[in-house]
Amino acid sequence: MSAEMNNSVEVHTITAETATDAKAVLMLAEFETADQLMEAATSMRDQGFKLWDCHTPYPVHGLDSAMGIRPTLLPWIVLCGGFAGFCGGLLMQGWMNAVDYPFLISGKPFFSIPASIPVAFELTILLSAFASFGGMLALNGLPRFYRPHFRSDRFRRATADRFFISIDGRDRQFDIGANSKLLRELGANAVEVIEE
């Protein structure tokens, strides 16, 4: 018991003022450099953490594979969006021009592929763009107005000159003592726990 106490590292705890039954929801570790973060992320991945994330002031090449992020589903969503736009564009024009309100224009067939391509093309682009934007938001769980990270003053530097790893309280390996020790060993210069 006492040995454990001696081994434990300094952890700064931030508790929400409104919390009645405060529970740890998030753990933040601050790193000085991108290289430290990469190393730490690789280690976190190998330890089998699932609900965790990295926060960097700029895109860090190779971080995705260091974190073990699986390929995103987004391209397939965009493909479906584009395909729907293309087919929808053709169907829409076919139905409008040839079925609902046939109208003869310069002797062309009521429905013809060449005349329909520009609109179908534009709708392909449009729905692809919508699918990629909407799909990105949905997959990221956005928009979200609040995250526990915001309680940490230190975390503000994630947009300037510090690199962070956060572990969600719901991760199966979430354990303040063990995790903070691990993060310290990986080079974190500060570890914070957020309770709410």
Add this chain to the structure above:
Amino acid sequence: MGHGVTVDLSTENRTLGSLSGKMIALGTTLAVLGLIGTLALGNLEGAFGGHEVESSGAAQDSAAGDGHAAADAGDHAPIHGFVTEWSIWHPYLVSACFFLTMTLGGLFFVLVHHITNAGWSAVVRRLAEGVSRNVVLMALIFIPLLFPDSMGSLYKWMHPDLGDEVIAVKSSYLNYNWFLIRLAIYFAIWITFAWSYHRSSVAQDRDGDVQRSSRMSRMSPVGVALFAMSVTFAGYDLLMSLDAHWFSTIFGVYIFAGCVLSFHALLALIVVFLQANGRLTRAISDDHMQDIGKMMFAFTVFWAYIAFSQYMLYWYANIPEETIWFVRRQSTWMWGFWGWVMVVGHFFVPFLFLVSKHIKRKRATIALGALWVLAMHWADMYYLVMPQISNGTEFPFTFVDITILMGMAGIFIIGLALSLRGHSLIAEKDPRMSESLAFENA
């Protein structure tokens, strides 16, 4: 860690070495087989025999050998802007344009990557410079086409029908001498830029002078402007004037799209070939392959965009003198089918195939895609030249199409081997080299 790890160039096998001998052997074999095949099969097609008999007569005879002017010179003779009789020069022109466009794509690649000061492409730019130097070879290949006999069997404006006012109006542009002068100008532009950029780049390997890069960058806008003009007019002259009555202002852009697309396919194949033989195995990474694939993908779309732009405007306006070119390509099932091969095979198949990142990064799949794109580019050139034969009613395919293609491929490979040997396969001291070696797709 992870990022920023660059390849040490000195550990790479970056010269052609013994591979050039193998390439020359392969090229020679192909060229000889192609020549023998062309002579043998061409004889069967009567490409040479008939000509000899005729050429003993008046020179006009062979020039008027399109079957129309000679057969019914009466009042009701149809006036064509194009030659309808097959000659050996038709497959020759298809193949020559197939390789010329690819070569010019290489020149465009070199120029445009200097203009944009592109970082990623520094590792493959030497290969593009090598390809672009083949334009000298293309000039040689085009020489036999430029004799009055061969020109006459391709271009109706060499010997227009009686009372052909359209060609008469255009004759100040479409005439033999001016045509030769223009081709000389085009090739002079291409050879000058291909040669000087290659030379400057190789010289930089030795002295590492950064000024060379900035000089090349400064000159490249001039190069691209001249390139745009020359490719456009070469497209008009060599391919569009096959039907001297027809015109399309977008035709030059269409040819340009084919140039750049086919070059990137060729570049992917060259890289795969070199790496399979242990050259530049790490310097050219999956990320570079992905970018070459992206360019193939982009120009697949660009080609389709231009091709459709040309088609739709003519289809919509429905003016006979404009639509006739497409009517000839749609009124029979075989050319109609060929057109659908273009739509599906030249656009939809490569579009869907190349859209995935993994396809572009794997050597086997990108090579497959590149071969497909090149096959489609050949089919595209065929589609531009051949439907004028028999007014589009007969399918003009002969095995000479294949043998000439084979022969020119052989010559092209020999040229590539000569062009790439004797110096490094990579622009060693390019100031953007370390950026290029470290390049990663985000």
